[in-house]
Amino acid sequence: MSGVEAILEIRSSHPKARFVVLTTYEGDEDIHRALEAGAQGYVIKGMPYQTLIERCNVSTPEDAFCAPIVRALASRSRIRI
Secondary structure, eight states, rough: OOHHHHHHHHHHOOOOOOEEEEEEEHHHHHHHHHHTTOOSSSEESSSOOOHHHHHHOOOSSGGGGGGGHHHHHHHTTOOOO
């Protein structure tokens, strides 16, 4: 089962569940599928650890736990994260 499939399966029985994807995949299609499935965040393993720590300490939905590349794709695709 892929991460996207897991998100969809869990959301079917727990619609309020929240997800952050931790992955090595940086492709637009991978990011888009995860966000469309309901991930609230998408973190790329190669991100500097300082960025990961900063993202862990956010307090508002507007500061979603995402890599800059993910935020850019979401903005271009009009996906709400």
